[in-house]
Amino acid sequence: MVAEGDSPVQLTFSPTGLHLQAGYEDDVASQRLPATLTGSESLTVAFNPRYLLDALGSLEAPEVHFHLLGPGQRALLTDGPDGTHRHLLMSVKPLV
DSSP: OOOSTTOOEEEEEETTEEEEEEEETTEEEEEEEOOOOOSSSOEEEEEOHHHHHHHHHHOOSSOOEEEEOOTTSOEEEESSTTOOSEEEEOOBOOOO
16 A cells, blocks of 8 residues: 555454555555454554554564553554564544
């Protein structure tokens, strides 16, 4: 998925999976991916794409866990259920 510069990447987690969106107004790229959400019916959070890529690139496991407190809150990314590698990521204002 490609978007302009520092356009935030919005992640919407729901029981049906993960919906990624990036861009502004009429120029929005989106993609749906499989994901499992526990502890909430749905949750939307956004990140700076560079920081998100750095965090994901630092994890080597085939599965990534997002420990989310809520919109506008920080997220802890771990490399699977045991969480031996951790990466703290601050969220940004979601897309409008």
